[in-house]
Every structure is written in structure tokens, then in C-alpha cells.
Amino acid sequence: MTDRRVILIRYDEIGLKGKNRKFFENCLLRQIRSNLAGLDEIRYRVPRGRILIDINQSQEEECVRRLNYIPGIASFSVGVPIEPDFDKVAELSIQWIEPLLSAAKTLTFCVRTQRSDKNFHCTSPEFSYQVGSRVLQRLNEKGLAVDLVNAEFVLEVEIGHQETIVFQSRIPGLRGLPVGTAGDVLTLLSGGIDSPVAAFMAIRRGCRSHFVFFDNRGFLGRGGYDKVLRLSRIVNRYQGGGRLYVAPFGDIQAAIRDHCRTPNRIVLYRRMMYRI
Known part of the structure; x- marks a missing residue:
């Protein structure tokens, strides 16, 4: 697994600002840059409705700590960029789930997929099914079961135009509006x-x-x-x-x-x- 990580920043209220949306996005991005100042080799990207931050694995803990202090973020996740291949995504999932099974003996899981790239060769439910079935086939005998509603482990896959990101948790943000947008x-x-x-x-x-x-x-x-x-x-x-x-x-x-x-x-x- 690569040591590169991608932080996916989500916001909700900013997305309702219509023609002023870009102003709010820029304020949020400026606050994020300010809070993460001093960390080397960070790259920012702003596809529609998201902010992506490329970091190294060694910076993950510090970035998470600093992002917790920024209003305007609804939630964020630290993900791993990967090829949109069923077997590779399933293998990464197994690496994350196996240690949890060793500690808990039984575990429920599900896979949820979102596609911003609608030209991808299969639908989101089909991608989730293909990955989930591979994971279940490998770990069913070790106590893994499927629960699509209240799963203890949720694997999320975001298929974009340029890359696919896989992550396993959503960290709640402070929500609200970015500092500097209201005087x-x-x-x-x-x-x-x-x-x-x-x-x-x-x-x-x-x-x-x-x-x-x-x-x-x-x-x-x-x-x-x-x-x-x-x-x-x-x-x-x-x-x-x-x-x-x-x-x-x-x-x-x-x-x-x-x-x-x-x-x-x-x-x-x-x-x-x-x-x-």
C-alpha cells in the first residue's frame, strides 16, 4: 500500500450559497491552508463540492488534529488512492478488516460507492457488490457478516474522474461557515x-x-x-x-x-x- 494519503473535505451549508459559493469555498480553503501551514509537500485540489488534500502517511495524525479546529467543514476522511479495480479495492479492505476481526471475533460490514465519474464502466451498487462479495468470500469463515444498514465497518469508495479514493471512516467537523464570511x-x-x-x-x-x-x-x-x-x-x-x-x-x-x-x-x- 502506498504511503500517499488523500484527505477528502466535505462541506454542506456552503453548497447552498448559489452564486456566492466560490467566495465561501475560497474562505474555507484559505483557513485550511493557514491551519496546515508548516507541513511539507501538501497539495490542494478543489473539484466541485469537495476539497482534496494530498499528504504523506506520516502527516496524517497532525493533519486530522488541525482540521478539527476549522469551522465550515461538515466531515472529512483520510483515504488511500487506488486503481478502481475490484480485486485491489477488496484486498485493501481485507487488510483493514482482518485486525478488527482478530480483536472482535465477529464483525458486520458494508461497501458504499459514490461516482462523480458517471462514465465509469459499472454502477455504484454493482461496484459495491463486486468488492463486498470478494471480501466476504475471504473472511466469512472468520466471523465477517454483511449489514447494509447498521454495519460496524463501512468501506467507502469515491470514484472520481482522475482517481479513486478508498476510506473507512468519516470524522465529524465543526460544520457552520468558514471564518471571515460574516465580518x-x-x-x-x-x-x-x-x-x-x-x-x-x-x-x-x-x-x-x-x-x-x-x-x-x-x-x-x-x-x-x-x-x-x-x-x-x-x-x-x-x-x-x-x-x-x-x-x-x-x-x-x-x-x-x-x-x-x-x-x-x-x-x-x-x-x-x-x-x-
Whole structure:
């Protein structure tokens, strides 16, 4: 088996954007390139409805880890390019299934085929049948059985115009829209869980979130700033490029405390934050 791998990136919501679809695809591709920067010998291709990334087998684990942080991806798979030959695809499947059978004793499987190349010499169901029957013939006595609905092992085959890719799992993505397709927003970080969650949800809808923190370390010490700094770095993993703005607020807070009635303080704090 070759050490070359192809990552198949799928997206769903982007595909509904009509004439603006190319803009969203370019934003997603730009984010993927940014996240995979630093890895050598990576090549990108963009057939309709898919993004293909050519990598080496040694880069597979790192690429999967980085792709998990990118909004706009519905799912992705790491596949092996292969000739669209029944026997070769079946042999590769057997190499993947046999270790699973050794551990589990019994296993259900199915083969699912998709063809973007409609000129291929057989239909998708026929290709699945030919590959599946060869695999079952070899491994039936070892505990392998067919289940077309709830199979434990699903072999998927994508037959394209230029090559055929075989893969065995779909890794869920973050879905949503690519970062940068819906403008910038500013998120108030206070150290709680609600504000970073709100920023993350905005990022998944295509926004790039920047952050603002009103620093009152004279009252609470440096702990609040350190916590917000950590939170902003965590959220930035999903977008990159988000800035943290720190506004000194201790003197304003002290003035409101000393000169205003207690019931009015929270409202006045918020008013001054909006003015800043």
C-alpha cells in the first residue's frame, strides 16, 4: 500500500450559497491552508463540492488534529488512492478488516460507492457488490457478516474522474461557515464560561471574534487578566487572528464605587464600558 494519503473535505451549508459559493469555498480553503501551514509537500485540489488534500502517511495524525479546529467543514476522511479495480479495492479492505476481526471475533460490514465519474464502466451498487462479495468470500469463515444498514465497518469508495479514493471512516467537523464570511465581532470576556461560548458560536457562523477585557486588577488582582488571556488563546484556535483588547477600568470602577449609590453601580459600570 502506498504511503500517499488523500484527505477528502466535505462541506454542506456552503453548497447552498448559489452564486456566492466560490467566495465561501475560497474562505474555507484559505483557513485550511493557514491551519496546515508548516507541513511539507501538501497539495490542494478543489473539484466541485469537495476539497482534496494530498499528504504523506506520516502527516496524517497532525493533519486530522488541525482540521478539527476549522469551522465550515461538515466531515472529512483520510483515504488511500487506488486503481478502481475490484480485486485491489477488496484486498485493501481485507487488510483493514482482518485486525478488527482478530480483536472482535465477529464483525458486520458494508461497501458504499459514490461516482462523480458517471462514465465509469459499472454502477455504484454493482461496484459495491463486486468488492463486498470478494471480501466476504475471504473472511466469512472468520466471523465477517454483511449489514447494509447498521454495519460496524463501512468501506467507502469515491470514484472520481482522475482517481479513486478508498476510506473507512468519516470524522465529524465543526460544520457552520468558514471564518471571515460574516465580518468581525467584539466579544466581552469576563472570565466566565458564557462569553467564550458565545464567541465560539459566532465563529461557527462565519464571524471573526475579537475580545475586550475591562481590567480591574486593583480590585481582583491579576488572576482575572491571566484567565481571560488563556480563554482568548483557546478560542483563537478555531479562528486565528483574534485580538485581545485590555481596557484599564480600575479607576472608573473606584470612582463609581465612591460617588454613586450601590443599586446604580452595575448599570453605571455597563454604561462606561459601552462608552469605552
